[in-house]
Amino acid sequence: MPEPDRDLTRKAIAQALAGLADTGHLTVVEVAADGVTTFLLHRDGNGRPRGRSWPATWPDLAGEHGWDADPAAAREAVLRAARVHPSPADVILVAASADPRAERALDWLRAAHPAAQMLRGDAPTAALIREVMADDPLTRPYELVVLLADPGTGGLRLTGRRLFPIGSRPGARTRVALRCTEPGAHGTALAVVTWQGPEPRLLSLQSAPLAPGRYDVTAELVRPGRVRFTGLPALSPDHRDWERLVGSLPDRLPGRAGPAHLVCAVEICGADDQVAERLSRARQMISFASGELGDLLRVSLLAYAAHSFDPSAPEHPVRVAAWNADAGEALDALGELEEQGAVTRGYPYHPQAAQLEDALAAVAGRLGHTDPAPAVVLTVGGRPPHPPRTDRSRILPCPRRHDWRKLVAVLRQRPGTTLGAICDHAAGQAHPLWHELGATALAHLEAVDVRGLAADLGLTAPSPVHLPFPLLDETE
């Protein structure tokens, strides 16, 4: 059975606390058999009730001359012990004893604070106040800090997922679906904030090393200022600086591994060992990209040699060994080229240039502008192209008058096209075209970092990035 006085007192204090404004104070003065205890209650920045108490015994209040010898001093001592906040404040007086000293003290207090609410109760006021504070309904909404990713750009935005609205009481529960990426050194942070005005205010920060994946999390309001999460590994308090935590947030999610079209154009004229080396590099790149992207990778393979400048010697046109094939087919075609080895070696084939411009024309023509698939054009060779007309380079003009400058411009302007090259020569000695062909990445044939080159050309699976906060799973 509830005790009527206790309930009345509890209810009165709870009402007063519920009505307490952000800047207000509530003073509860308990006058009991052993003395006077003052409780000062207020709300912190998150609207959470906070309280302090100051007990004073009757001997403390009586002073050195005794209660009866100097009543004025005793009165002053009692009023001082009440510590009523100078600002407008609610005052509740709780009479918990019929002791004459208590009655007298209550009289003084009522006279000093005529607006004070007067209650009678036997239960310890401290316990009552703790109960009231723990059961205080929320005066501000609680939100969990989560990340939202733009589905188009992968751009990341911090936002709040509502956990508990104003008025929520302890025991309230809510479910939220979260997604976590690769955990960093500090794990994933679960931050709860409150809202008052335009800016959120951090209420609590905990973290745990959450494995990548989806989590169905239940948040429970334990008491004002305390939210418990279940459905996650044990969380630990996180003492990281909030500004640094937010500052560690990347701008966007790493690009997803999407379909990629790797177009390899390989020069197959010149010395046998050099041709073999070029084909070997192409094989390494195709194999590596295939391992990274799997079925998402399509491969095309073209081989080009040198022009013949003697009608009696046959011209070997650009050979499209594979087009938009899977990696296995392309590697089979590459094997045939490796078996064939170098072609068009020596006179009357041009000794210093190759049909690079013809290869570019073939690639540009086949890729076209309408195909929206992103493409990586990787050229492997070393000779310069033929100019479209006789010029000072002394390299004979392309028999088909292809203009390599225009063709490179076409490829560079094609949406989603990345240009990379593996050149026989170091960058300083390469023809200017090779710098354009390697606009995104230019590697030297003798020292190719296959993984690095593939990464530069976007042919690797995205590297995991750590997100300090969980992503809100919006698929639910």
Place this chain on the structure above:
Amino acid sequence: MQPDPSRGRPDHDIAMWGAPGSGKTTLLAALYIALTKSGNGWKIVGSDPASSDYLVERTKDLLQGKVFPEASMALERYHWSLIGPPPRKTGFWNRKAKPGQPPRIGIGMIDAPGGLFGAGQRPAGGPSPQDGSGDPRRQELLDNLEHSRGIVFLFDPIREFTYGDAFDHMYPPLTRLAERMLAAGEFTDGKLPHHIAVCVTKFDDPRVLETAEARGLLTTDDDDPYRLPRVAGDDARELFHELCQVSATGSADMVLETLDQYFHPDRIRFFATSSIGFYVDRRARRFDWDDFQNMLPEEVDEDSRIRGQLHPINVVEPLLWLGQRLAAIRSAKGVS
């Protein structure tokens, strides 16, 4: 080509002169081809078996598309005769014309590894390059120049652009020649008595052709079925001057000034020359500004090659001009 069946000294000796690699031998080999193609009745024959063999071999190489190495590997000393069509003497009362004595122009060429007078090519401890009497090869070149009255001087603008040594090869022997002519009393008007045909070689090179085009010096011969670009005689001097501006050493301008200093203006003529000519597609049979290079770049350790048919330009003309001018002088002397 056969050794000259007739005996005796040719009418006019012409000396071939130029820096090593300037294209003297290529020009001579092209001369046979150009004469044959022209159908004007002129032919070139060797004055001795060695000279005939040399010409035969070089002509054969050239026809097979192989250009000669740039530098001579040994001392070369050759003599040929350019023999023209015999004049027809019309008989009195319209009787059958009888052939007269054909005109003959003697051509001599001396060449040696690294040239004879080039800077930095002097033998260690040897005589000064100014001293023509010290080195027998120089002596021979000077003798050749002294005894000739016509000089074909080859100026290679590409070599000049790269090395800039035309003046080095020209100036020392010229001063020695002037010294000899002065001593012989043949420096009468303050100039050498020689005629000189200055051949600006490698006219087929894109850099040379572009220079001529940029200066507006090009023309075409209406009778030329291929419509090959040419530089008219009067404009060739300007082309020479223009090409001198890009000399590697900046001394090419002095070549022109030295020529003017030592040769009478009436006795100098410039020619824009190409021994191999421009490439002409066999099907189109017309000069193509987009594709005219006739020289294939050389591979490592291999000689340059010629891409298509030979179309020598201004190869015969310098020799015939010299021959005509010398014949006129001889004729005038004979009359006087």
